[in-house]
Amino acid sequence: MFSLLHGLWNHVFSKTEFRVLILGVDKAGKTTLLEKLKSIYLKGEGLPHDRIGPTVGLNIGRIEDANVKLVFWDLGGQPGLRTIWEKYYDEAHAIVYVIDSASASTFEDAKSALEKVLRHEDLQEAPLLVFANKQVE
Numbered sequence: 001m002f003s004l005l006h007g008l009w010n011h012v013f014s015k016t017e018f019r020v021l022i023l024g025v026d027k028a029g030k031t032t033l034l035e036k037l038k039s040i041y042l043k044g045e046g047l048p049h050d051r052i053g054p055t056v057g058l059n060i061g062r063i064e065d066a067n068v069k070l071v072f073w074d075l076g077g078q079p080g081l082r083t084i085w086e087k088y089y090d091e092a093h094a095i096v097y098v099i100d101s102a103s104a105s106t107f108e109d110a111k112s113a114l115e116k117v118l119r120h121e122d123l124q125e126a127p128l129l130v131f132a133n134k135q136v137e
Contacts, residue, residue: 017069019091023117024098025110026054026077029133033098034061034074041065057081072096082113089122094129101132 022030035047041063059074073092075085095117099110114130117123 015064015067015069017071018093019071019073019088020094020096021085021088021092022072022074022096022098023085023113024077025100025106025113026079027103028077028098028100028106028110030074030077030098031055031059033096033131033133034059034072037061037063037072054078055081057084077113085117086120086122089120092123092126094127095123096129096131098131098133100134102134102136 022034024030031052035052038061055074055076057076061072061074063070063072073088075081075088097114097117100106118128
């Protein structure tokens with residue numbers, strides 16, 4: 001009887017959790033994107049733009065909706081930090097790859113880093129969103 005009630009409780013009140021990697025080269029706007037998502041879905045809890053600094057390591061953001069929990073892992077994009085990206089691949093359900101579209105000088109580096117991400121076997125089935133940030137009109 002307990003297992004039946006426990007199963008019913010979990011079915012009714014549990015939330016499916018998805019882990020999303022936010023990747024891109026340094027200064028592409030990954031943390032700004034994460035903070036904007038948090039401010040939209042958590043009703044103003046994101047950091048203001050003037051308080052966002054370079055990511056050294058990892059920032060984590062959590063957004064919960066009715067039946068879904070999204071955990072965003074914003075990983076630093078400096079060349080020395082890109083080596084740790086692989087440690088998160090096997091647990092990731094999706095990738096958001098952020099590109100600074102206003103900086104043509106970083107396109108080759110961004111392309112190279114993205115190609116390396118896409119070749120990794122742990123991410124072969126993961127959906128990918130390429131987010132062109134900092135677009136000018």
